[in-house]
Amino acid sequence: MALFDFLNKRNVSAHQALNSDNVLGREGEQDLIDDEVPSVNRRKGKNKVTDMIGLAAILGAGITMLYVISSDTEPKPQQAKAEKPQIKNSLPPLVMPPPPPPVEVIVPPVVKPQEPIPLQNLNQASASNKPVLPTWSDRKMTGGLVLTADGSKGSSGAASQAHLLEKSAAETLPDTSPLGLKLKPTLSNGVSANLLPNRDYLITKGTALDCALETAIDSTMPGLTTCRLTRDVYSDNGHVVLLDRGSQLVGEYQGGLTQGQARIFVLWTRAKTPNGVIVALDSPGTDALGRSGHAGFVDRHFMERFGAAIMLSLVKDGIQLAKNNNSSPVTIGGGGSDQLATEVLKNTINIPPTLYINQGDHIQIMVGRDLDFSSVYGLELKE
Numbered sequence: 574m575a576l577f578d579f580l581n582k583r584n585v586s587a588h589q590a591l592n593s594d595n596v597l598g599r600e601g602e603q604d605l606i607d608d609e610v611p612s613v614n615r616r617k618g619k620n621k622v623t624d625m626i627g628l629a630a631i632l633g634a635g636i637t638m639l640y641v642i643s644s645d646t647e648p649k650p651q652q653a654k655a656e657k658p659q660i661k662n663s664l665p666p667l668v669m670p671p672p673p674p675p676v677e678v679i680v681p682p683v684v685k686p687q688e689p690i691p692l693q694n695l696n697q698a699s700a701s702n703k704p705v706l707p708t709w710s711d712r713k714m715t716g717g718l719v720l721t722a723d724g725s726k727g728s729s730g731a732a733s734q735a736h737l738l739e740k741s742a743a744e745t746l747p748d749t750s751p752l753g754l755k756l757k758p759t760l761s762n763g764v765s766a767n768l769l770p771n772r773d774y775l776i777t778k779g780t781a782l783d784c785a786l787e788t789a790i791d792s793t794m795p796g797l798t799t800c801r802l803t804r805d806v807y808s809d810n811g812h813v814v815l816l817d818r819g820s821q822l823v824g825e826y827q828g829g830l831t832q833g834q835a836r837i838f839v840l841w842t843r844a845k846t847p848n849g850v851i852v853a854l855d856s857p858g859t860d861a862l863g864r865s866g867h868a869g870f871v872d873r874h875f876m877e878r879f880g881a882a883i884m885l886s887l888v889k890d891g892i893q894l895a896k897n898n899n900s901s902p903v904t905i906g907g908g909g910s911d912q913l914a915t916e917v918l919k920n921t922i923n924i925p926p927t928l929y930i931n932q933g934d935h936i937q938i939m940v941g942r943d944l945d946f947s948s949v950y951g952l953e954l955k956e
Contacts, residue, residue, distance in 0.1 A: 772810040774947035781863070782806060782938040784822055790869065790930040792837050795828040800841075800936065808946075815946050820846045822938065824858065830926050836866030837928050841938050850949050856941040863939065869930035882918040 748754070769775055784800035799821055806816035824841035839858040845851045858867050 769809065770945075771947055773808050773813050773952060774815070774945055774950055775809045776806060776815055776940060776944040776946075777809045778940055778943050780806070780940040781859075782816070782822070782940065784936050784938055786930065786932050786934050786936060787821075789932045790826065790837065790839070790867065790928070792826070792828045792830050792928040795826060797823065797825050798839065799823050802844075803935070813950070813952070815944070815950070816844060817846050817848070820844055822854065830871075830928055832926065834926070835871050835928070836864075836868050837930075838866050850946070852944050852946070854938070854940065854944075856938055859937045859939050861935070861937055863937065867930055867936055869928045869934075872927045872929070874924045874926065878921045878924050879918075881921055885917060 748757075769777075783803045785803055787799040787801060788797075790796075790798055802816060802818055802820045802822065805814045805818045806820075807813065808815050821844070822841050823843045823845075824839045826837055826839040830837065841854050841856050841858055843851060844854050857865055859865055860868055
């Protein structure tokens with residue numbers, strides 16, 4: 574676009590120059606004509622000077638315009654350099670840490686072995702019957718002599734002080750005192766791990782047996798009870814059935830619950846399989862959650878314990894009411910009713926509760942020892 578403007582301006586300048594030349598030519602011709610034709614009013618010298626000045630002004634203006642156009646189209650190298658952004662580093666200078674100091678190697682001091690006492694000096698000392706003075710190292714190795722409480726000399730100061738401390742502690746704190754008993758630690762024997770002999774024939778301690786009661790349980794009197802296993806019991810590794818489903822278990826229980834109890838303890842003593850294999854269990858019965866004892870319905874015998882006393886109290890209140898309504902001086906009843914109610918309450922208040930468990934209820938038995946069936950069972954490989 575600037576080049577187009579420059580060309581237009583040059584054409585205009587050339588056109589103006591041509592026009593000025595034509596004008597000058599015409600003026601020259603006119604001057605020649607005027608020179609040839611005499612005139613009274615013309616001023617010949619002044620017109621030439623004016624034309625020369627105008628021509629010089631036009632040429633100067635054209636040259637100035639060309640210089641301005643050329644200076645605008647070509648950018649200055651200094652301005653181009655100034656327009657380029659300068660990249661500066663804003664990070665702090667990198668300072669390398671000083672090298673670590675060398676590690677000093679600690680050399681242990683060399684202890685010189687103690688020189689033995691020459692035998693010749695000992696012989697000379699014994700010959701002269703003079704006591705041999707111990708050296709500085711001998712005095713350090715042996716403890717100083719101290720005087721004990723009974724006036725005798727001890728072997729060393731540390732041993733005598735420990736003896737005195739033990740003696741004073743034994744005198745002030747007897748073993749039977751509460752503090753002395755608490756200061757004694759519990760000594761337990763160490764045990765070592767063992768391997769089970771053959772897990773194919775073992776039912777280990779802690780195995781739960783699910784059983785259904787064949788007989789009902791009544792805690793009024795002690796007795797025996799039986800149950801049947803509801804599922805097979807496998808060996809410890811789960812490969813062999815050792816107690817078949819339907820095996821009979823026999824247990825025994827003691828009657829007589831106390832007030833507040835809601836469970837009865839049953840000890841299951843023996844198990845018998847359908848094949849005639851018997852094994853001693855001697856394991857306690859539990860509930861489904863593993864709690865000791867079997868739960869059931871508990872009869873507290875409230876009416877038997879308090880019914881007679883309540884009845885005697887009602888009778889006493891009725892007699893007292895009749896006595897108050899009777900205006901005659903005759904006395905109805907006596908003071909023995911209170912004593913009678915007390916005696917009846919003493920005999921009935923100690924009736925123990927009774928627990929009932931129906932036949933068919935499911936119970937659990939926790940095996941209390943390892944059961945080994947290797948003496949009655951054997952395994953063979955099938956082809």
